[in-house]
Amino acid sequence: MSGIALSVLLESCGVTDHITAQISGSDLIIPVSAFQIKKNNRAQFKKYLVVQNEKLQFPICIYRFDENNYSALYMRCTHQGAELQVFGDKLQCAAHGSEFNNKGEVMNDPATENLRKFPVTILNDQIKISLA
Numbered sequence: 001m002s003g004i005a006l007s008v009l010l011e012s013c014g015v016t017d018h019i020t021a022q023i024s025g026s027d028l029i030i031p032v033s034a035f036q037i038k039k040n041n042r043a044q045f046k047k048y049l050v051v052q053n054e055k056l057q058f059p060i061c062i063y064r065f066d067e068n069n070y071s072a073l074y075m076r077c078t079h080q081g082a083e084l085q086v087f088g089d090k091l092q093c094a095a096h097g098s099e100f101n102n103k104g105e106v107m108n109d110p111a112t113e114n115l116r117k118f119p120v121t122i123l124n125d126q127i128k129i130s131l132a
């Protein structure tokens, strides 16, 4: 891949991030600020974050649609349980090629079930993902 293509790719992937979040009670807690990117003095937001915690067997991908709308998706393929990878607005499974959209809906088989989704609430600049 040429240097130019790579830098364009990195630019478009500048919205990616992985973080480790705390669990409080049965909630995974992520500060809203974890989505913020400061660019040219303007607040911008990452499209998604991949969130991990040692108590989680698989990471959770949180997509941000706007300040009040997020989806929290368990990154475990519903076909045979492999870990998914995020590519922009979709999650893909390297095992047999299933794909899911950013709301966890199956887009490509062999998986037939949507991803597990967790309820999300936003309070005091914190995103709470209910794992209960």
Ligand code: FES
Pocket: 077, 078, 079, 080, 081, 082, 093, 094, 095, 096, 097, 098, 109, 110, 111
């Ligand atoms: S385990 Fe994901 S497609 Fe088979």
